[in-house]
Amino acid sequence: MPTTPYPLLQTVNNPADLRRLPRTELKALATELRSFVIDSVAQTGGHLSSNLGTVELTIALHRVFNTPHDRLVWDVGHQTYPHKILTGRRDRMSTLRQLGGLSGFPQRAESEYDTFGTAHSSTSISAALGMALAARSKGEDRHAVAIIGDGAMTAGMAFEALNNAGVEDCKLLVVLNDNDMSISPPVGALNRYLAQLMSGQFYAKAKNVGKNVLKNAPPLLELAKRLEQQAKGMVVPATLFEKFGFNYIGPIDGHDLDSLIPTLENIKSLPGPQFLHVVTKKGQGYKQAEADPIAYHGPGKFDPSVGLVKPATPPKPTFTQVFGDWLCDMAAQDQRLVGITPAMREGSGMVEFHRRFPERYYDVGIAEQHAVTFAAGLACEGLKPVVAIYSTFLQRGYDQMIHDVALQNLPVVFALDRAGLVGADGATHAGAYDIPFIRCIPNMALACPADERECRQLLSTAFAQNQPVAVRYPRGAGAGIAPLQSLDPLPFGKGEIRRQCSHTATDNGPRIAILAFGTLLYPALQAAQALDATVVNMRWAKPLDIELLLQVAAEHDLLVTLEEGAVAGGAGSAVLEALAAAKVQRPVLQLGLPDVFIEHGDPAKLLALQGLDAQGIEQAVRMHFQLPHHP
Ligand SMILES: Cc1ncc(C[n+]2csc(CCOP(=O)(O)OP(=O)(O)O)c2C)c(N)n1
Ligand SMILES: CC(=O)[C@@H](O)[C@H](O)COP(=O)(O)O
Numbered sequence: 001m002p003t004t005p006y007p008l009l010q011t012v013n014n015p016a017d018l019r020r021l022p023r024t025e026l027k028a029l030a031t032e033l034r035s036f037v038i039d040s041v042a043q044t045g046g047h048l049s050s051n052l053g054t055v056e057l058t059i060a061l062h063r064v065f066n067t068p069h070d071r072l073v074w075d076v077g078h079q080t081y082p083h084k085i086l087t088g089r090r091d092r093m094s095t096l097r098q099l100g101g102l103s104g105f106p107q108r109a110e111s112e113y114d115t116f117g118t119a120h121s122s123t124s125i126s127a128a129l130g131m132a133l134a135a136r137s138k139g140e141d142r143h144a145v146a147i148i149g150d151g152a153m154t155a156g157m158a159f160e161a162l163n164n165a166g167v168e169d170c171k172l173l174v175v176l177n178d179n180d181m182s183i184s185p186p187v188g189a190l191n192r193y194l195a196q197l198m199s200g201q202f203y204a205k206a207k208n209v210g211k212n213v214l215k216n217a218p219p220l221l222e223l224a225k226r227l228e229q230q231a232k233g234m235v236v237p238a239t240l241f242e243k244f245g246f247n248y249i250g251p252i253d254g255h256d257l258d259s260l261i262p263t264l265e266n267i268k269s270l271p272g273p274q275f276l277h278v279v280t281k282k283g284q285g286y287k288q289a290e291a292d293p294i295a296y297h298g299p300g301k302f303d304p305s306v307g308l309v310k311p312a313t314p315p316k317p318t319f320t321q322v323f324g325d326w327l328c329d330m331a332a333q334d335q336r337l338v339g340i341t342p343a344m345r346e347g348s349g350m351v352e353f354h355r356r357f358p359e360r361y362y363d364v365g366i367a368e369q370h371a372v373t374f375a376a377g378l379a380c381e382g383l384k385p386v387v388a389i390y391s392t393f394l395q396r397g398y399d400q401m402i403h404d405v406a407l408q409n410l411p412v413v414f415a416l417d418r419a420g421l422v423g424a425d426g427a428t429h430a431g432a433y434d435i436p437f438i439r440c441i442p443n444m445a446l447a448c449p450a451d452e453r454e455c456r457q458l459l460s461t462a463f464a465q466n467q468p469v470a471v472r473y474p475r476g477a478g479a480g481i482a483p484l485q486s487l488d489p490l491p492f493g494k495g496e497i498r499r500q501c502s503h504t505a506t507d508n509g510p511r512i513a514i515l516a517f518g519t520l521l522y523p524a525l526q527a528a529q530a531l532d533a534t535v536v537n538m539r540w541a542k543p544l545d546i547e548l549l550l551q552v553a554a555e556h557d558l559l560v561t562l563e564e565g566a567v568a569g570g571a572g573s574a575v576l577e578a579l580a581a582a583k584v585q586r587p588v589l590q591l592g593l594p595d596v597f598i599e600h601g602d603p604a605k606l607l608a609l610q611g612l613d614a615q616g617i618e619q620a621v622r623m624h625f626q627l628p629h630h631p
């Protein structure tokens with residue numbers, strides 16, 4: 001727990017306490033809250049720069065709105081640590097993103113103040129509109145407030161919601177938290193538009209309008225009229241948001257409580273959907289984060305007096321780095337390669353590719369649907385697009401993968417990072433479903449590299465195909481099998497026997513074969529030692545290496561399938577389907593992720609809890625097939 005004294009913060013155990021504080025103490029509260037966030041995240045790791053940007057905004061929202069009766073919906077939700085601290089979870093922040101501890105995102109089960117579970121971006125306006133219209137239909141006097149960042153605003157879903165909300169007379173407020181940053185620098189025309197709003201005469205005058213008008217806080221309708229007149233006086237065309245039917249107010253300083261609080265109080269009683277544009281700084285109040293909001297977007301533990309430091313010994317290369325290196329090497333070899341990221345340049349390992357091949361690099365914003373169909377368009381013209389996308393975020397582009405890529409059999413490579421359990425981000429970010437949801441699509445292929453070397457090789461295999469291929473790999477490092485320098489591929493759709501059980505006749509007990517798909521090959525090899533089992537590195541969830549499967553089935557009595565993905569419909573199911581089609585009957589144990597959401601925690605611990613470490617695999621095999629326990 002941070003040791004820095006927080007005399008004022010200690011007195012705020014819920015928003016009612018906050019609303020009772022003298023207005024003059026709120027700035028001091030903001031200072032303590034910001035300091036607490038820095039000290040706490042320094043000890044646990046987590047999202048920092050976005051949280052530093054919402055300190056004053058959070059205080060103002062809980063001050064003005066009667067939470068939790070009035071609903072706050074935080075988009076993405078990675079910026080809700082101040083919200084969690086002010087809503088009774090200050091003393092649990094030391095458990096952040098740890099097994100059994102606080103989630104890094106809002107969760108309804110965690111607090112009544114977390115009115116909607118978020119983490120995937122751009123859902124807040126839709127959810128808040130639902131809440132606002134529910135209140136209207138039930139005759140409840142309730143506000144719904146969506147707080148959405150400029151990055152999250154680039155997703156199509158946000159505009160679907162604006163389009164719907166703009167014609168509804170309800171108590172909806174959208175607060176755009178504009179810090180001119182996504183994780184990376186923001187991209188696209190919306191960012192340019194917001195910059196115009198902030199840099200042009202409109203902002204300068206609006207700022208004065210804000211100050212002047214708010215000084216004596218005139219009656220609300222008077223305020224509305226005056227804002228209108230003054231806005232007209234500025235000869236400034238209606239903003240995009242007014243075109244959508246919202247009453248647009250701002251931009252105002254999102255760190256200035258003297259602007260935020262009266263503005264929000266005034267907005268509360270204005271009729272119809274309201275849109276408040278606040279300007280904040282990502283990393284506000286911690287100079288290292290202000291200087292490098294990207295590095296401090298999601299840092300690990302650090303000493304706040306020093307800031308982030310490079311580790312003395314470079315950590316093992318991650319699958320992400322293997323991908324980034326491969327992308328650059330393949331781009332150098334093949335001019336047709338183009339790389340696409342939906343706003344995850346750093347997380348997907350594309351910083352170097354962006355630097356070296358800027359004209360072949362596309363960050364399309366938080367727009368996974370668009371990213372996939374954009375890739376299809378590029379492929380139609382003979383280019384070779386590589387879409388770098390987290391498994392969980394590909395869920396946003398699923399129809400596009402089916403309808404625009406697979407159905408037209410276009411050669412798009414999907415580099416699926418964060419496949420399997422991700423750890424600290426928890427259930428919302430788990431890449432648990434890509435094997436089931438990809439293998440059922442005609443023309444799609446899905447490779448499951450077992451280690452860093454195979455990851456590079458299978459990316460080359462995927463790139464060489466004239467059909468869509470996904471390659472899935474986990475967050476972080478793997479077995480540490482160093483990639484080869486070459487870009488040589490592995491054979492398409494082919495696996496290998498990695499270990500042969502030593503006994504052949506069944507008189508020494510049943511002959512067991514473990515069919516591993518991906519990185520669980522290595523715990524499988526460990527378990528196989530104790531079981532004296534064969535281990536097959538299947539490498540491909542689609543197409544299955546049927547020849548190898550049937551050969552192994554013919555030579556073994558019991559089969560085990562193993563994948564870091566949902567068992568339901570996963571690679572194990574593909575094996576069952578193939579055996580049935582070949583009329584081969586064998587007992588099969590399917591190991592993988594169960595039909596439940598798996599919460600945040602240390603990835604290795606989470607896998608062990610699911611029985612997907614060596615010990616768990618061995619125990620599951622012995623239990624299921626009623627084998628004697630190891631002598
Ligand atoms: C659908 C989806 N795609 C990508 C992400 C990863 N992601 C998390 S935060 C973030 C940037 C959000 O930018 P913004 O909304 O401006 O919030 P800020 O961090 O600036 O406060 C991204 C891309 C996500 N959470 N959801
Ligand atoms: C909030 C969000 O969605 C991203 O910041 C995500 O947490 C990044 O995940 P990684 O840390 O695995 O890159």
Ligand SMILES: [Mg+2]
Binds near residue numbers: 149151177179180
């Ligand atoms: Mg932003």
